[in-house]
Amino acid sequence: MSGKLLIKNGHIIDPANGLDEVANLWIVEGKVAAIGAYDGEADEVIDADGKIVCPGLIDMHVHLREPGQEWKEDIESGSRAAVAGGVTSICCMPNTGPHIDHAGIALQIIARARQVGLCNVHPIGAVTKNLEGKELTEMRELSRCGCVAFSDDGLPIWHAGVMRKALEYASSFGFMVIQHAEEKQLTAGGAINEGWVSTQLGVSGMPAEGEDSMIARDIMLARRADARYHVAHISTQGGVALVRKARAEGLKVSTEAAPHHFALTEEEVLGYNVDAKVSPPLRTEADRLAVIEGLRDGTIEVIATDHAPHHEDDKRCGLSCAAFGIVGLETMLPVSLELVRSGVLTMPDLIAKMTANPARLLGLESGTLSVGAEADVTIFDADTTWVLDREKMVSKGKNTPWHGKEMTGLVTHTVKAGRIVFAEGEVRG
Ligand SMILES: NC(=O)N[C@@H](CC(=O)O)C(=O)O
Numbered sequence: 501m502s503g504k505l506l507i508k509n510g511h512i513i514d515p516a517n518g519l520d521e522v523a524n525l526w527i528v529e530g531k532v533a534a535i536g537a538y539d540g541e542a543d544e545v546i547d548a549d550g551k552i553v554c555p556g557l558i559d560m561h562v563h564l565r566e567p568g569q570e571w572k573e574d575i576e577s578g579s580r581a582a583v584a585g586g587v588t589s590i591c592c593m594p595n596t597g598p599h600i601d602h603a604g605i606a607l608q609i610i611a612r613a614r615q616v617g618l619c620n621v622h623p624i625g626a627v628t629k630n631l632e633g634k635e636l637t638e639m640r641e642l643s644r645c646g647c648v649a650f651s652d653d654g655l656p657i658w659h660a661g662v663m664r665k666a667l668e669y670a671s672s673f674g675f676m677v678i679q680h681a682e683e684k685q686l687t688a689g690g691a692i693n694e695g696w697v698s699t700q701l702g703v704s705g706m707p708a709e710g711e712d713s714m715i716a717r718d719i720m721l722a723r724r725a726d727a728r729y730h731v732a733h734i735s736t737q738g739g740v741a742l743v744r745k746a747r748a749e750g751l752k753v754s755t756e757a758a759p760h761h762f763a764l765t766e767e768e769v770l771g772y773n774v775d776a777k778v779s780p781p782l783r784t785e786a787d788r789l790a791v792i793e794g795l796r797d798g799t800i801e802v803i804a805t806d807h808a809p810h811h812e813d814d815k816r817c818g819l820s821c822a823a824f825g826i827v828g829l830e831t832m833l834p835v836s837l838e839l840v841r842s843g844v845l846t847m848p849d850l851i852a853k854m855t856a857n858p859a860r861l862l863g864l865e866s867g868t869l870s871v872g873a874e875a876d877v878t879i880f881d882a883d884t885t886w887v888l889d890r891e892k893m894v895s896k897g898k899n900t901p902w903h904g905k906e907m908t909g910l911v912t913h914t915v916k917a918g919r920i921v922f923a924e925g926e927v928r929g
């Protein structure tokens with residue numbers, strides 16, 4: 501957009517540039533023009549006094565459902581939910597219908613996202629055709645058409661031989677393979693974590709070993725292939741320990757945690773709460789604390805929501821048959837801010853896990869307030885409290901375990917390429 505936007509007197513935190521100070525942020529012609537002094541008059545001013553101003557958040561794990569399941573979410577509703585949550589760049593997973601396993605679909609998603617024009621949408625290409633785990637996709641072509649990483653998320657790349665080939669092939673081009681780590685032979689039929697809650701409820705469980713064993717296998721394969729391997733939505737104590745050890749060894753292994761895995765435990769499903777049913781499942785308190793320790797010591801570099809919208813019809817059918825998934829875009833920031841309030845992370849460290857770190861892993865240009873960068877900016881009040889009402893959420897998916905819960909931390913403005921796309925609780929455009 502043309503013109504000059506001044507974000508005045510905010511507490512600017514930009515981990516990519518080590519910035520942590522109260523200053524003015526000037527945006528000219530959609531780009532960051534200056535931080536601090538600038539000679540000129542603003543066309544529009546946002547008073548950010550007492551607020552935090554940071555690069556637009558990046559969520560590298562989102563299910564947009566388009567094409568194929570637009571009644572659950574689509575590119576427009578997902579983009580709107582993103583900016584309502586302060587997120588200006590999302591990576592969308594390939595378990596759509598058709599899958600993102602050929603260039604045409606990737607191009608179609610990017611074109612539609614540009615038309616919507618609210619946030620950056622970067623597709624993640626499938627590793628195998630039809631997510632069947634058998635035949636590799638044309639990763640190189642998918643990459644040329646805008647895919648920023650590769651995954652069969654929704655499903656694991658279960659076949660060890662195929663995973664080995666995928667890692668070797670991806671490694672020769674520097675592509676990152678993102679694994680939904682789940683050994684189905686251990687988790688088949690399970691709906692929630694295997695443990696005392698599954699016993700109490702009489703519902704089949706998914707043991708932590710289902711996740712741990714696949715991460716262990718993959719790390720061996722990644723070591724052999726010298727490949728970039730990223731564990732999606734890590735949820736277990738054992739998994740975090742394996743990733744920590746691999747990183748200490750110098751392997752190109754990384755991981756992300758979803759807010760529900762560091763904020764909630766399996767006890768959330770007591771009462772057969774289908775909105776707390778997710779894959780991997782909410783785990784034990786020991787697992788939750790291990791994820792928090794992983795975030796604290798840097799083993800887990802990224803916070804990503806695994807935003808998985810479902811229609812009510814897919815959820816309201818009992819715990820065993822309900823679809824897996826929790827929506828996350830609109831609760832990512834307030835839920836994650838608890839890590840700062842409880843002293844686990846500093847504010848800059850938290851913001852880095854939602855900006856600079858995913859940008860670095862994926863080679864994105866966003867996630868920074870460097871002068872000259874596209875002006876994607878999130879402004880939030882870290883202390884404002886509000887109550888989440890699922891009916892007021894922008895996402896079509898209302899499947900959140902936080903309905904009716906008090907949230908601390910409110911996004912007041914989202915700016916995309918210099919344009920205010922969210923303010924006063926409303927998405928604009
Ligand atoms: N996380 C989930 O519970 N569900 C995801 C799939 C996935 O992320 O594995 C979905 O697509 O619904």
Ligand SMILES: [Zn+2]
Nearest residue numbers: 653654680732
């Ligand atoms: Zn997954």
Ligand SMILES: [Zn+2]
Nearest residue numbers: 593653654806
């Ligand atoms: Zn997912």
